[in-house]
Amino acid sequence: MNILRRVGVSPRERGSLSGQTCPDIFELSDGRFAIIGTDVTEILEGKLPFDAARADDERIVVITRDTLVRAKADIPEA
Numbered sequence: 001m002n003i004l005r006r007v008g009v010s011p012r013e014r015g016s017l018s019g020q021t022c023p024d025i026f027e028l029s030d031g032r033f034a035i036i037g038t039d040v041t042e043i044l045e046g047k048l049p050f051d052a053a054r055a056d057d058e059r060i061v062v063i064t065r066d067t068l069v070r071a072k073a074d075i076p077e078a
Contacts, residue, residue, distance in 0.1 A: 002029040003028060004028060006074075008071025008074055014064075014070060023037045040062050
């Protein structure tokens with residue numbers, strides 16, 4: 001598995017002063033996406049809808065709205 005590309009703009013382009021420790025989205029060589037976000041698993045796990053679940057090796061992370069909105073143009077349709 002390798003990172004193919006960033007999806008959206010860099011943290012610096014979104015206004016991060018350091019440009020190093022901000023949410024980010026990457027497309028992987030196997031077709032999946034990797035997300036760098038804040039781990040909120042303990043906060044949100046008990047609030048998931050009844051038809052949603054998390055495996056032991058999965059975490060719930062949040063990213064800013066701006067991160068996702070600015071990535072939208074780079075997300076493939078299919």
